[in-house]
Amino acid sequence: MTPFSVCHDIAKRNGSPLFLVSRLLGEKKRRLFLSAYAAMRVIDDLVDENFLGSDALRRETLRAQTLERIERWRLQALEATAGTFRPNEQSFEPMIFSALVETIGASDLGPWPWNAMAEAMSRDVREVEILTWADFFAYCEGATVSPATIFAYILACEVREGRYVLERPPDACRDQVRSMAIFCYLVHIARDLAKDACKQAQLITIPRDLLAGAGFRRETLCAGLNHKPSLAPVIRGLMEQARTLLAPGLESIHRLPLRPFERMILNRLLKKYIDLHAELEADPLRYL
Numbered sequence: 001m002t003p004f005s006v007c008h009d010i011a012k013r014n015g016s017p018l019f020l021v022s023r024l025l026g027e028k029k030r031r032l033f034l035s036a037y038a039a040m041r042v043i044d045d046l047v048d049e050n051f052l053g054s055d056a057l058r059r060e061t062l063r064a065q066t067l068e069r070i071e072r073w074r075l076q077a078l079e080a081t082a083g084t085f086r087p088n089e090q091s092f093e094p095m096i097f098s099a100l101v102e103t104i105g106a107s108d109l110g111p112w113p114w115n116a117m118a119e120a121m122s123r124d125v126r127e128v129e130i131l132t133w134a135d136f137f138a139y140c141e142g143a144t145v146s147p148a149t150i151f152a153y154i155l156a157c158e159v160r161e162g163r164y165v166l167e168r169p170p171d172a173c174r175d176q177v178r179s180m181a182i183f184c185y186l187v188h189i190a191r192d193l194a195k196d197a198c199k200q201a202q203l204i205t206i207p208r209d210l211l212a213g214a215g216f217r218r219e220t221l222c223a224g225l226n227h228k229p230s231l232a233p234v235i236r237g238l239m240e241q242a243r244t245l246l247a248p249g250l251e252s253i254h255r256l257p258l259r260p261f262e263r264m265i266l267n268r269l270l271k272k273y274i275d276l277h278a279e280l281e282a283d284p285l286r287y288l
Contacts, residue, residue, distance in 0.1 A: 003099035004031060007038035010096070014041055017272070018151065021265055028159045032107070035099040036150050039080075040117060042093050043073045047121045052202045059127070059202075066125045070118050077114035080104050107157065107164035112174065113150050116142035124202070129218070131208045133241065139205065140182045148181035149174040152253075155262040167257060176256050179249030184273040186242040190235050190280050191287045197221035210237045228288045235284035242277055 011018075011034055018037065025033060051059060051066045072092045079085035080097050083105035087094035120142025130136050152173040157164045166173070189196075189206060196203045201218035204211075211217060214233035216224055224231045250270075258266065279286055 001095065003095045003102075004034060006095040007034040007099050010038040010041050017269065021269065024261075024265060025154070026159075028164075029154055029157070031099070032103040032157075032164060033151075033154050035096065035103045036154070038096045039073075039077060039093075039100050040147050040150070042096060043070060043117065043121055046070075047124050048203065051125055052200050054200075063125060067122060070121050070125065074114055074118035077104075077118075078111050081107075081109065081111050081114065103164070106162060107153075108166060109150065109153050109164070109170050112171065113146035116146040118142070120146075127202055129208060130205055133207050133209070136205070136207045137182065140185060143205070144181045144185040145174060145178050148177045148184075152177045152256055152266075155266060156257050173256065176252050178252070179245045180253045180270060183242050183245040183249050183277070184270070186238050186245075187273045187276050187280065190238045190242075190284075191276060193221070193231070193235065194225055194288045197225065206234065206238065210234060213237070225288060228285050231288060232284040235280060235288075239277060239281050239284070243281070246274070246277070 016037070018033070023030070046066065046069060051062055054062065069092055072090070076085055076092060076097045077100070080100040081104050083101055085097050085101040085105070087098055091097065120139055123139060123142075130139055149170075153164075153166065153170055156173060157166045159165075201221070204218040204221060206218075208217070211221070211234060214237070215230070216234065221231070221234075253266070253270075256263075256266070
């Protein structure tokens, strides 16, 4: 196995629509996508499946170790960004980061996405409940804006003399994708509510204020599926918040410096979420 074949297998195994889209990219950009996706996938799986998917006693046992792994992941990502990562016996997923140093290490993306995602993952492991919409938007910076920023960078960058470069500061990608990234995340939460509610309450990232207004807590959402209409106010609340982001988000993301082909890729991805949003606005119970 080579570093990039490992990344390819992780992306393929998870069945992300982004993996299918990545096959349309040129070889250089595809390698950039595969290494970045695999790096973010492994830390997300570590937190969601290995930690949050465990019972309370096991989570308490795993908490310190998982926080240490997140910090190791963050430091390795920063080393890869600087082009200095070298695997050793203590490395976390060294094959992935060996691929990442060849791609992100040859880019001007910068450290922000990795720091932001590590912060969101650490918050999950500390089990800090999202109380308000302000908490939700702060959490989204790492949970959804950071991976969206990387994907936007991949679409917008150019490959010159073996390096990935962007004509404007990479932070511009973050600002231009933020609203649509959170819009898509809200739609994703609403669509998968039934599945997530009956796994572990800690997987629910809906503000407590919204749940309480509908008469729920994270721990009681699964029971609400026995009377699905009672969950309609939760779905409506998510879709109302998404609605406030849609128009400004589309206007902002239109300013990304994309060529027609990359613009087509992005528009096709966004259309799926825009259509889902319309379905859930018309019928909040559609996916319950």
